[in-house]
Amino acid sequence: MDTTFKHTSVETSTGPVASEPTTLGTDLEQEVGETVGDAFVDDPRMKARNVDVFYADKQAIHNVSLDIGRNEVLSMIGPSGCGKSTFLRSINRMNDTIDICKVTGSITLDGEDIYDRSMDVVSLRARVGMVFQKPNPFPKSIYDNIAYGPRIHGLVERRAELDEVVETSLRKAGLWEEVKDRLDQPATGLSGGQQQRLCIARTIAISPEVILMDEPCSALDPIATARIEELIAELSENYTIAIVTHSMQQAARVSDRTAYFHLGKLIEVGATDKIFTSPDHKLTEDYITGRFG
């Protein structure tokens, strides 16, 4: 293993070791190949097999096969533009809204092909919820935000039941105590971290099987981030969670398994402990040690 310290941070790169000529490009060409590590698990909730994603003629994802295990937290990391968000969005067909986007290969949820004609996209999204990068509560009251999903899907019959759904969702998101006295106030008045927890509560309210999170903490301060991370840990008892993050520290903290993407390819998957202490692939090690990316 190459132990040259070529960190991207200034202190090390001005040090004597950095004077050795190393070119990034040649490293990458040598190293990209088949996925290493354990892409498959015994009890998968979702299975992706040979997934390619194209934007018009440009291929964004190359032949990715990956399982998301039941009640596990899978984190996807990688440099910007590596396709991790694109892959996440193809899991609940958010890419459908983009006309030029085309997905091939198969992605299944509990054995059902989500791109099959018999799979309705609305019901898929009720089963695979999504939390976005920027907290995006609807400009409505806190109550209506949570009640939105159950209402449009007609999940509850009575008002009392809806009240209960709202309370339970907020409790699970750790937000109940903070907002129980102002459920009728606009959600946009909450702080950023509270808004993001509200968005998570809104997603839980339709009791999905899988929750996808696309860089859920990138717009939050460290304290709010810590709360969201703790929430993720709690939610992983009941839900399957896939999280895309550009903070590898966050991936290390919250996830059970970590997948490393690079230039649209899945480079390495494995237990987070393993990935962060002794990754097998050189690209993975370079990325998580801050040598590029």
Add this chain to the structure above:
Amino acid sequence: MDRLQLDKHTSKSFNEELEAARKNLMQMGGVVEQQVREAIKALIEADSDLAAKVIAKDERVNDAEVSLDEECVRILARRHPAAGDLRFVIAVTRTVSDLERIGDHASRIANHAINLAESGEAPRGYVEIRHIGERVSRMVQNALNAFARLEVDTALAVLHEDEAVDLEYASAMRELITHMMEDPRTISRTLDVIWSLRSLERVGDLANNIAQHVVYLVEGKDVRHNSAEEVEAAVRD
């Protein structure tokens, strides 16, 4: 765990990991402490069975060292601890390696105990062994207590104790050397006693190190290679 508040993180699993590391360290410390006491007892009472048991325990200590180190590496890799948490993890890894070496010294003493049991009692040195041994095992115990309760005062007491032990060790050495010169036939048996004393003195030094780790952990000050007075002055200001 009051001052460092290692159990007050937002992340519950982080709290649990730190608590587990602390608990495992204390368990390992308990084993090592027992090893030291039993080795001394085996030596004084020429109990080779007990000595064999002490040596056997070393494997457990070695395993504990490896697994605690792994835990610390995992915490470092996944949690990126900072400040008190970071000092805690660093102090744990250092203490683990000190404890492992204390365990090694205990095994060594046990080996000497077996030798002496076979070749007959050494004529001199038992008083010193008993005396220094008592002080050193109390030092190990106090150092571990200081770590468990994060008590700087207890740690300082250990540092002072070590200086006293060093003096006693020097005088015991002089006496045993004189004895060897007077009676060359006992040299080989007396050497076992001397090596044992030497090991006890090293155990005291290692307990001293652990106490210094406690000071580092609690106060954030690196006090290695300082005398007890200097450490005390640094802590008090």
Add this chain to the structure above:
Amino acid sequence: MTDILNEMATRREQKLKRSLSKRYRQEVVFKAFGVASIVSALLFLVILLWTIFAQGHTAFQTTQVRLSVDLDPVTLGLPDNPTEQDIFRASFGTVLRDAIMAKIPEASSRRERRAVIEFISTGATYDLRDKVIANPELIGQTIEYWALAGDDLNQFNKGNIDRNVDESNRQFKDNQIAWFDKLDANGDIKTTFNTNFFTNGDSRDAEMAGIAGSIVGSFYVLVVTLLLSFPIGVAAAVYLEEFAPKNRVTEIIEININNLAAVPSIVFGLLGLAIFLNVAHLPRSAPVVGGLVLTLMSLPTIIISSRAAIKAVPPSIREAATGMGASKMQVVLQHVLPLAMPGMMTGTIIAMAQALGETAPLLMIGMVAFIVDIPSGPMDAATVLPVQIYTWAENPELGFRENTSGAIIVLLGFLAFMNATAVYLRKRLERRW
């Protein structure tokens, strides 16, 4: 290290000083230009408003002359027990003439008598008639009556005719001034609020002419325009933004909508004339036709501003709703439209303000006709405020000149009110996220 940056650091101070003063100078000049342009714009605005107000404020006042009117049934030519019909036909003009002549007996020549009679507006005849019809018991009595003054007296009283001008260049002659002064000295002249201006339709007499007809006409036109253009415009904008496939056809449609916004308004008038009047045979001069034409004209504005409002809805809201499993329709109706509504309404109000001020296309469909009656529905012949202004502005009489300015003040008032409403709505309803 001999690098250019270090080298530069050594001579930075002096270089900086030189370049800084130049930069500051440029900044000052730039600012001065900006202030100058704003000041000149303000100056023109003030001049415009000042001239209009100076001329127009008197339109809101009128002059009345106190007369003792002898409502003798014989003079009025009434039979015994007159019916309402009889009173309607009675010659109130004669009693008024007698009354004003009684005030100024010294006018003897035919010319002078004529001038005195013109002191009273013909409108006073109708006013007195209406009064007597309302109270028939007045017949036979001599009543004190404040009669509406004729145009010349009115203008002189309000100071629009300067008495220091040489008599030959003055409409109001010296003897008239003498009579006026006599009446004034007796307290027979008073200046009051001009209710006629707000309650009457158009008239040949300036002192009788009002803007009520054109305001009602404008109102009907705007109602028709709003009812048609807002739903059509919003629907078109929603379809184009949210549902239309992005291809050549929609591209061409978009370009044409933008082009339509730049088409001169008279062209829309010609189009309205050709289609609504000549083909569809809708009534000429009717607000409904005006509304149709103005709908065509304001649609591009509404579509463009509505699309901008829809585009301004943050994509994160759409994503959130889509991610929750909302269908396209639900996303649009529940999230996009409510959020875009303030912007759409602002755009619509501004388009309406434009429509309110529009003249040219309405000329083409005959809304320029002289219409005395106040329209009672969108199918009645009517005129609108800006066209009324246009019609009055062609009249040379002093009275109409001030009426023109007065109507402009009212129109500006409406426009300012609508724009203020748009600004208020935007500020009030705009949601932050």
